[in-house]
Amino acid sequence: xxxxxxxxxxxxxxxxxxxxVISVVLVTxxxxxxxxxxxxxxxxxxxxxxxxxxxxxxxxxxxxxDAATTTCVNGVASEDQVAQVREKLESPALxxxxxxxxxxxxxxxxxxxxxxxxxxxxxxxxxxxxxxxxWVNLVDPGQTDVIAxxxxxxxxxxxxxxxxxxxxxxxxxxxxxxxxxxxxAGLMLIAAVLLIATTIRLxxxxxRKELGIMRLxxxxxxxxxxxxxxxxxxxxxxxxxxxxxxxxxGVEFGVQQYLRGRVDFVTDWVNMRDAAVVIPxxxxxxxxxxxxxxxxxxxxxxxx
Numbered sequence: 001x002x003x004x005x006x007x008x009x010x011x012x013x014x015x016x017x018x019x020x021v022i023s024v025v026l027v028t029x030x031x032x033x034x035x036x037x038x039x040x041x042x043x044x045x046x047x048x049x050x051x052x053x054x055x056x057x058x059x060x061x062x063x064x065x066d067a068a069t070t071t072c073v074n075g076v077a078s079e080d081q082v083a084q085v086r087e088k089l090e091s092p093a094l095x096x097x098x099x100x101x102x103x104x105x106x107x108x109x110x111x112x113x114x115x116x117x118x119x120x121x122x123x124x125x126x127x128x129x130x131x132x133x134x135w136v137n138l139v140d141p142g143q144t145d146v147i148a149x150x151x152x153x154x155x156x157x158x159x160x161x162x163x164x165x166x167x168x169x170x171x172x173x174x175x176x177x178x179x180x181x182x183x184x185a186g187l188m189l190i191a192a193v194l195l196i197a198t199t200i201r202l203x204x205x206x207x208r209k210e211l212g213i214m215r216l217x218x219x220x221x222x223x224x225x226x227x228x229x230x231x232x233x234x235x236x237x238x239x240x241x242x243x244x245x246x247x248x249x250g251v252e253f254g255v256q257q258y259l260r261g262r263v264d265f266v267t268d269w270v271n272m273r274d275a276a277v278v279i280p281x282x283x284x285x286x287x288x289x290x291x292x293x294x295x296x297x298x299x300x301x302x303x304x
Contacts, residue, residue: 020199021235027195028239028290029246032190032282034246038181039278040184040270045174047268058147060085060134067158073282074155077132081156085134088150097146099137106130189289192239196232196290197297232294233287240286244279251275 038216062082063072082103088094089101104112106127113125138148144162151157 006022015167020195020202021231024192024195024232024235025239025242027188027192028236028286029242030287031185031192031242032240033121033246034181034185034188034244034286035252036275036282038178038185039281040247040251041174041181042273042276043177043278044172044270045178047270048174048266049171051266051268052164052167056141056167058136058138059159059161059163060089060136060147060151060157061131061159061161063156063158065128069158070107071153071155072158077156077158079155082132085151085157088154089134089136094146094150096137097143099139101137102134102135104133106132109133120292164180187275189285192236193293194237196293199235200228200294200297228298229291229294232290236286236290237283240283243282243286247275247279248272283301288292 004231053073062077062085063069063075067075086101086103089098109130109132110127113130138144138147141164144164148160148162151160250273251270251274256271258271259266280297
């Protein structure tokens with residue numbers, strides 16, 4: 001009976017402040033959608049990094065005829081220098097670092113460039129302009145410095161490059177975009193908290209006579225506060241459900257049906273399983289913030 005009375009009071013408050021409740025729902029919806037999007041973006045960055053870190057290689061470029069480095073003073077790397085690099089890569093000293101190696105000749109590099117750029121580039125590029133290259137896969141992708149230190153100053157080696165250095169700016173830009181989304185979401189959550197608190201205070205003011213009577217007849221503060229907290233929680237829950245629906249729609253239509261077919265270099269996208277992890281967190285965040293802000297607002301009102 002007591003629970004039904006509290007629930008009836010909460011529903012009555014929602015009806016009396018319908019416009020403010022709609023505002024709370026919309027602000028909560030937008031803010032939690034940004035929160036969920038930021039979580040999914042961070043998951044996507046993690047998936048992309050894991051994929052490319054596992055496949056990124058360290059390239060040991062052998063000297064070309066026109067190389068200007070001090071290790072290439074004799075011009076093109078000789079067969080002995082190539083053999084020394086191969087022997088060192090296959091040595092027991094690097095057995096725990098190097099997973100496998102692949103040697104690419106100038107002709108193979110030339111064919112790969114034409115396959116990538118098109119046959120029109122045959123008039124501008126010759127095999128002699130390209131390096132013979134050892135492509136090295138590591139057991140631990142974080143040990144690229146070991147290869148750089150081992151071959152950086154070796155005769156016949158023009159340069160040692162880690163492919164991940166080309167991807168780091170992309171991951172940095174995506175991370176900054178995530179931070180921006182989190183910042184916007186934080187501002188929107190603050191707005192939602194303030195709006196919930198304002199709604200609760202207005203609701204309490206509209207029912208000030210009822211609250212006075214309840215106090216006179218000995219109603220506890222918890223009994224008085226609970227309907228107001230439920231008002232905020234109900235509004236936030238509706239906003240959370242709408243945000244969850246927006247997240248599911250974004251993953252299904254935005255990621256799976258649109259981006260997956262248009263972005264080839266990403267093979268592992270966030271999916272419904274990832275959304276199923278994010279959605280409960282989004283709902284919990286919405287409900288907790290609503291309960292805390294509503295409880296704080298009504299307690300301050302009752303003290304006044």
